[in-house]
Amino acid sequence: MAAVTLRDGLKFDSTAVFKHVEDFLPSYARPRFLRIQVCTFKLIKTKAVEQGFNPNEITDPLYFLNEKKKNYTPLTPDVFDSVIAGDVKI
Numbered sequence: 001m002a003a004v005t006l007r008d009g010l011k012f013d014s015t016a017v018f019k020h021v022e023d024f025l026p027s028y029a030r031p032r033f034l035r036i037q038v039c040t041f042k043l044i045k046t047k048a049v050e051q052g053f054n055p056n057e058i059t060d061p062l063y064f065l066n067e068k069k070k071n072y073t074p075l076t077p078d079v080f081d082s083v084i085a086g087d088v089k090i
Contacts, residue, residue, distance in 0.1 A: 001053055002031035012036055014063060014072040021065075032090050034072055036061040055080050064090060 006012060021030050033053045037060050051057045053064075055077050063072035064079065067089075073079070082088040 001033040001035060001048075003035040003037055003048065005037045012061070012063075012072075015070065018065070018071045022070075030065060032065045033075065034063040034065075036063070053080070064088075 017034070035048075035053075035058065053062060053075065055062050055075050062075035064075045064083070066073040075083075079088060083090060
């Protein structure tokens with residue numbers, strides 16, 4: 001997972017981020033999950049590790065790398081359950 005903070009006034013463009021990641025990183029190095037932090041405070045690493053990528057525990061927007069759609073797709077609780085069950089390939 002990668003945690004990013006957007007600059008003021010910018011919106012997250014999942015397709016542009018996917019394209020950038022695809023162009024500059026080999027497939028094994030691409031972050032499978034993105035956490036968009038809305039504050040400028042440093043994320044405490046141990047807390048982030050405890051929370052993992054569970055959208056039921058994280059209030060920040062979460063996205064997962066969706067190779068089929070060629071973008072980062074919002075990670076909803078339903079999608080999270082599908083990932084855990086192995087129904088969605090990451």
